Amino acid sequence: MGAPTRVLDAIDRRFDASVAELVELARIPGVSAESFEPAELERSAEAVAGLLGDVGLDSVEVLRVPGAHPYVVAEKRAADPDAPTALVYAHHDVQPPGRLDRWETPAFEPTVREDGRLYGRGVVDDKAGLCLHAAALRAWLETEGALPLHVKLVVEGEEEIGSGHLTDFLRQHRERLAADVLVVSDTQNLDTGVPSLTTSLRGIVQIDVSLRVLEHNVHSGMWGGPVPDAATALSRLLGRLIDDAGVPAVPGLDADVPELDPEERARIAELSFDEASFRGAAGLVSGVSLVGPDDVSVYERLWHRPAVAVTALEAVPFATAANQLVDEARARVGVRIAPGQDPERVADCVIRFLTRVPPVGARVEARAVAKVAGWRTQPDGPAFDAARRALTAGFGRDAVTIGCGGTIPFVGPFGEVMGGVPQLLLGLEDPPCNAHGENESLDLDDFRKAAHASAHLLSELGVALR
CATH class of the missing domain: 3.30.70.360 (Alpha-Beta Plaits)
Known part of the structure; x- marks a missing residue:
């Protein structure tokens, strides 16, 4: 059961405001790497807390672990006390901007360019991952007055440097963050406009x-x-x-x-692959060949x-x-x-x-x-089925199941500390986004679709996990 049409309409009516909120967060140079100003992470955490409070969430708080950049937590209870609980994870820290002379527009002045994408450090990794859920939660609360399940959020400040304190933080706040499903908003889609559920990480x-x-x-x-x-x-x-x-x-x-x-193997074989598009997204110089064993697929x-x-x-x-x-x-x-x-x-x-x-x-x-270590899961059970339905409804095309070549260090420990609950890895990074590189960008149409998918996911999980 997806979100009501009026919830989706509310997301669309306020879409420009949601983009503006993303831009304001992305203007803050909250780089967690050494040698960058840690006060910017404090400012970033406070801005995130302000956004979540404005959305209408409760118990919004900036929390700290000694030696770590700040976390932000929040929650909103459903009207039904017996409703299931989803814990949404995102991070507010970003990568260093890299070579400033390679940016066509300033890294921390997010700009919509002629191609319709929003460019700036952190716009896709991972501030959009937070803002899409904020847009969906706000739409539910403004139109329905309540959420279809209990929702908790944890927004980390040191993911880009390895999440070294996250396990201790989760153990310290285990009861407060207890949930029936974990939604990680920090992965990729197979291609622009193709909703994807990630089931493995290197x-x-x-x-x-x-x-x-x-x-x-x-x-x-x-x-x-x-x-x-x-x-x-x-x-x-x-x-x-x-x-x-x-x-x-x-x-x-x-x-x-x-x-x-x-x-x-069957899931991988079903995925489309266009070498020219792949080469273009990677930025391969003309004449440079792909590497690796020819008898093994690129994916x-x-x-x-x-x-x-x-x-x-x-x-x-x-x-x-x-x-x-x-x-x-x-x-x-x-x-x-x-x-x-x-x-x-x-x-x-x-x-x-x-x-x-x-x-x-x-x-x-x-x-x-x-x-x-890497991580993998079997995408079976009601939570994964709910996620596939929500992604398909939000993007208007069938969701696919993919792996990810990158590493998210906390995913394995996160699941263990949270008692082995299902982990749904969703995201907005697409092949052209250049996350971690210069000219990082976000497809704004996918941002809208992902907010719709988040609204559907709240409804689908509220029913599927009962």
Whole structure:
């Protein structure tokens, strides 16, 4: 049973105001990474609390855990005390803006451009994820005077730096946040306009590696030839990580990758894939080929296989470079691991590979700085059926079930702390959105459709979970 037409009409009548609320939140540079101003996260949390209070929610409060950026919690009880409870999760912190000169419009001045998309840091990841639910909740309260189920919200302030305090926060407030279903508003859609329910996430292992060949930099003319340099030696070492086809070449890396069951393979096979669109959304330069095993589909490579990338590389900046042989170079190796792989085992495997036979006998040190498992669930049961109906009604086309190549560290622990309740992972990121990159954007038509879907979801869960 979906939302009444008058609820959807209320969302549409107030849509411009909902976009304006999103813009105001996205103007706040609430970057949770180190070296950015933490006071902006305080300002962001207060703004979120103000929005939720204006929507009509109760018990709105900014909560803090020592050492963490602030959380915002709120709730609204249904008229029926026996109604089920949904806990909605979003986050108000954002990624650093990156290279400011690459933004066509300022990162923290959200702008609707000629293509009709809203551009700005955090507009899709994840402030729209909060605002779409705020729009749906407001419409229900303004037209019906009550919600069809109890709703609680938790809005985190450090998701972009790994949610290091979230498990402790959930344990501390377990009773207050208890629910029958968890709605995570921070994932992606298969394509623009295609509503998607995410049922798996890859994990991540990050290895920092440093390589030294000299006690200090030396003149490249006086010593170059017989004496090696660290940058070249590290490049050689990193080149061993993948083969010429772009397949990870670390022995044993994929030893514990679970086989997909027939149902999952069938779901992937049903999904449409257009290579030209995929290449365009990724920004691949003309002539650059896709990498990975040809006998494995792109979606399986993205969602269910490990991938290796060098995500940071450091020797000497161009601005301070001289004609020298560099003494030391560093890199960060990021390994996205398949759902079900053991991050501890993968970390040990990669560290052994990097330190076993160093080029030119260099001194190599490697350590794991992040080890996060993936996650997966079976999309069966009344909560998942309700979500599919709501997404289909909101977007006007059938919902699909997908995986996600990214990592959301808290999802697994969140489910455990909350007692194993169903977790519905929904979101607004689409292939062109460039979340985490410069010129992050949101499709505003999908924002409207997602608000409709949220309104339907409240109704569907209210019936399905009784």
